[in-house]
Amino acid sequence: MISAAGWPDSPLDAVDTAFADLTCDPDPLSLDLDTLAGQLGDDSGLPGGVIALPALRQWLLGHPRACRVRDVVWRELIRRARLDGPAWVITAVALAPPALRRYAGRLHTGWAGDAHDLDAEILTGFLTALRDRVDLARPAPYTALTLVAA
Known part of the structure; x- marks a missing residue:
């Protein structure tokens, strides 16, 4: 649903809208995977x-068992979100929807209140974890990030 101002009512939908704006021409936000090549290994399958x-989001969704690649990519996304500003925070949130929407769906079942309030709380938990709770030196940063948000 779109609000009167033309912005999605759902916080998670708003992230998708912002991400679309950040990744369109004339200057789309992108990631240079060559800077991560030494960490990814030769057999990652990631271009x-x-x-x-x-495209990175689609690749990650299409390769759910590519744990090493997921860890390397998410460490970089978390690092950029912490150091390089709001565009990377939005990017990190935009690449996490499968888990965030799954949690939202579970919580919405039987919830009589405003569903967008639950979405906002899930997003708040995710952002808090993204900012300072996930230890990048530990394995599986994406899993840690989404579990903390739940």
């Missing part, structure tokens, strides 16, 4: 070079 972030 090299600069990748558009929507």
Whole structure:
């Protein structure tokens, strides 16, 4: 649903809208995977070079068992979200919807209140974890990030 101001009512939908704006021409936000090549290994299956972030999201969704790649990519996303500003925070949230929406769906079942309030709380938990709760030196940062948000 879109509000009167033309912005989605759902916090999670608003992130998707902001992400679409950040990743469109003329200057789409992207990630240079060559800078991560030494960490990814030769057999990751992830294409090299600069990748558009929507393509990276699709690749990650299509390769749920690529744990090493997921860990390397998420460490970089978390690092950039912490150091490089709001665009990368939005990117991190936009790449996490499968888990965030799954948690939201579970919580919405039987909830008589405003569903957007639950979405906002899930998003708040995720952002708090993204900012300072996930230890990048530990394995599985994406899993830690989404579990803390739940």
